[in-house]
Amino acid sequence: MSIFVNAETTVVIQGISPTSQGLYHGLRNRAYGTKVVAGTNPKRGGETIEGIPVFASVAEAVEATGATASFISVPPPAAPAAILEAAEAGVPFIVCITEGIPAHDEARVYNRLRREFPGTRLLGPNCPGIISAGQCNIGITSGDIALPGGPVGLVSRSGTVFYQAMYELTQKGIGQTTGVGIGGDPVPGTSFIDVLQAFEADPETKAILMIGEIGGSAEEEAAAFIKEHVSKPVVAYIAGVTAPPGRKMGHAGAIVSGSKGTAKAKMEALAAAGVLVAQNPTEAGEKMAEVVRHLG
Missing domain, CATH: 3.40.50.720 (NAD(P)-binding Rossmann-like Domain)
Known part of the structure; x- marks a missing residue:
C-alpha cells in the first residue's frame, strides 16, 4: 500500500x-x-x-x-x-x-x-516530492533508488539526505512503501506529524525512517506525537549535528537560534519518545535493517 x-x-x-x-x-x-x-x-x-x-x-x-x-x-x-x-x-x-x-x-x-x-x-514547497515505490513518482526523486514492496516508509525535511537514506535501504534489500519529502521551508504544507499519522494508519508500512535537520521545532513536535500516537518502530537521523548555533543551512527553516532547534535537542527529544536515533544516514540504514529483521 x-x-x-x-x-x-x-x-x-x-x-x-x-x-x-x-x-x-x-x-x-x-x-x-x-x-x-x-x-x-x-x-x-x-x-x-x-x-x-x-x-x-x-x-x-x-x-x-x-x-x-x-x-x-x-x-x-x-x-x-x-x-x-x-x-x-x-x-x-x-x-x-x-x-x-x-x-x-x-x-x-x-x-x-x-x-x-x-x-x-x-x-512542499521546496521539496523533492513523493515516491510510492513502484507505483507513482511526483517530483525530482530518481526512481531507480526506490525499492518497491515495503515495509519501510520514509519522511524527510532534507532532499539529499532523503535520497541517501532511501538508497541505503535499497542497497540492503529493504523495500519502501512511500517516501515523502516535506521540504525544509518554515511553512511546509505537510508536516512530519501529517506523514507519521498516515504511516501509522497504513497496514503495509511496518516501520518509519524519519530524517530531520536543525532549525525550528518540527522534530520535537514529531517526537511528542510519536510518543503518544505511533505504535510502529521509528528510526531517525538529524542533519546538522556539527552545525554551531546560528549556522544556517541550505533551507530557510534550518537555522538554529540559541539552544532551540539544535540537532542535540532534537535527538534527545526523539530518543525520549522511544525513537532509535542514528548519528549519520548510513547508521540510520543499519538501525532500520535491524528493526526490519525483528518485525513480526
Whole structure:
C-alpha cells in the first residue's frame, strides 16, 4: 500500500513548456510509470508537448482529464498563485518543488488552504516530492533508488539526505512503501506529524525512517506525537549535528537560534519518545535493517 498517491493517481504539470524543468521532471515521472495526463500553460493551451495535452488552466485540465494531483515547477513569484489555482480547481494533492518562495507568501497560502480548501493537501514547497515505490513518482526523486514492496516508509525535511537514506535501504534489500519529502521551508504544507499519522494508519508500512535537520521545532513536535500516537518502530537521523548555533543551512527553516532547534535537542527529544536515533544516514540504514529483521 502507499500513502497520498498510488498507481491510480493522475497528474497535471503546472508550468509546462518545451524547455521547462516541469516537463523534464514530468517526463522522468512518466517514465517511472506515473500517469501524467495533462500540463498547463496559459500561452500554450491546445498544444501537445511530448504527448502531454496542454491546457490554459488547471480547471480546464481537471475537467478534461480528471487529474487528481498537481506537480508545480514554476518560479517563486508565480508559485503561490499556482498552488491556489490547483486548489480552486479541486485538485486534492499538490506537489510544489519551487524553492525561494518568501515565508510570508507560504504562510498566506497555507492559511488559505486550511480555511478555504480543507480537502486539498500541499506537499512542499521546496521539496523533492513523493515516491510510492513502484507505483507513482511526483517530483525530482530518481526512481531507480526506490525499492518497491515495503515495509519501510520514509519522511524527510532534507532532499539529499532523503535520497541517501532511501538508497541505503535499497542497497540492503529493504523495500519502501512511500517516501515523502516535506521540504525544509518554515511553512511546509505537510508536516512530519501529517506523514507519521498516515504511516501509522497504513497496514503495509511496518516501520518509519524519519530524517530531520536543525532549525525550528518540527522534530520535537514529531517526537511528542510519536510518543503518544505511533505504535510502529521509528528510526531517525538529524542533519546538522556539527552545525554551531546560528549556522544556517541550505533551507530557510534550518537555522538554529540559541539552544532551540539544535540537532542535540532534537535527538534527545526523539530518543525520549522511544525513537532509535542514528548519528549519520548510513547508521540510520543499519538501525532500520535491524528493526526490519525483528518485525513480526
